[in-house]
Amino acid sequence: MNKLEKVANFYGFYGIFIKQTSPAPPSFQPLPGSRESDLEDLRLQYIYQKDISEQHLITIKELVSDEETRHSSIETKIGNVITQAGLVFSITAVIAPFFNDTLNSQSLGIKIIVLIIFVLAFSAYVASILFATQIFGINKFRYKKTSVASVIDSGVTSEDILAKRVKDLIYQHRENQKVNNKKADILIYANRWFVSGFMLSGLLTGLITVSLMFVEKPDEKEKEYDRFINSLNIRLLNAESRLTQQQSIIFIHNDSLNDQRIRETFEQNKDEFDSIRFELKSFKALLHK
Incomplete structure (x- = not known):
């Protein structure tokens, strides 16, 4: 068995997961010479023994x-596994959006590694x-119980009934243990x-x-620079908008009495526009030094 097969066995791919569990066969056929074969022989050949059979019955009942x-313990633990896995899914759904913000400043290699690990963890759950x-x-796991017909057909004497009860409990214990x-x-x-x-x-x-410990975070000065540049950009866009509006008005009212005032307003806005543009270019040049 190679390492890959061992890993597959460890995680159940060559056991329950691939080969579906089938209900127990109606007739038990143990291998000759095996411990189960010996137990089956003892069960079939069991006869009543005074005082001893009562102790056998008590012990087998236990x-x-x-x-x-x-x-009950196994099913409770399996239920806990399902509950815990569901809880992890819920937590993952809540914190997953924060991963994107956290990884924005990371390199592509780190993002790929994080994505692979995340997919593997999700697949494991x-x-x-x-x-x-x-x-x-339910059909895969059938537990054995003593039937009414078996009790009625146990025998005509109390000894026969007790012996039959011991045989049934031996069979019930063995089959339920397998399940x-x-x-x-x-x-x-x-x-x-x-x-x-x-x-x-x-x-x-x-x-x-x-x-995150190795990511260079922008200092407050750089943040201030960014805010200042954004402010200048907004002012520049506003000035360009006003300049375009005034230019359109001049073309429309080219022969009106207000042409002089419009041209004066246009020149003022143009001066503001040029001032902002010059200020922005100077600031950007300073940052690149």
Whole structure:
């Protein structure tokens, strides 16, 4: 098995995720010579033993109860994984818009790395949820229970009934343990994906934090320069607008009595326009020195 296959196995791609869990077969056929084969032989050959069978029944009931408790514990933990992954999705949706503002001043290489890590973390959370939600497939996981027909058909004596009860509980415990093991595998894989996504999210946060330490922030003087240039640009646009309006008026009222006043206003605006333009050019030249 190469490293890629080991990683795939670690995250469940060659287990539950690809090969869907199927319901337990109606008849149990253990491998000859295996521990399960020996247990099945003991179950089939079990006969009533006075005082001992009662203890067997009590002990096996405890084992069945333990599996039921384990079943509840596994489903609770898987539910917690789904809840935590959903919470992370909600937090990501809230803080994602801030990433753009934070990364505006970063280099293209940093942006690409951050994007790759973000996609990997997001994919890990999605995989975690996909694994965890498999437990809700009711038809895939069938727990064994003692049926009414089995109880009625247990025998004619109390010894036969007790022996049949022990056999049924042995079978029930074994089959339910298999189902719980499959669910435990799902929990393991879902948790591995969630932890991987959490670690990638931490790496992403650390990378952004460290990269911000090396970004040169503009000082207050540069900000003041920018505000001044923006103010001059606005004044320049306003002057150009007034100049265009006055020029249009001159052309329209070329022979009117107010031509002289219009021309005087035009010249004043033109002087203001030239003054702003000269001031702006001088300031820009000063900044580039």
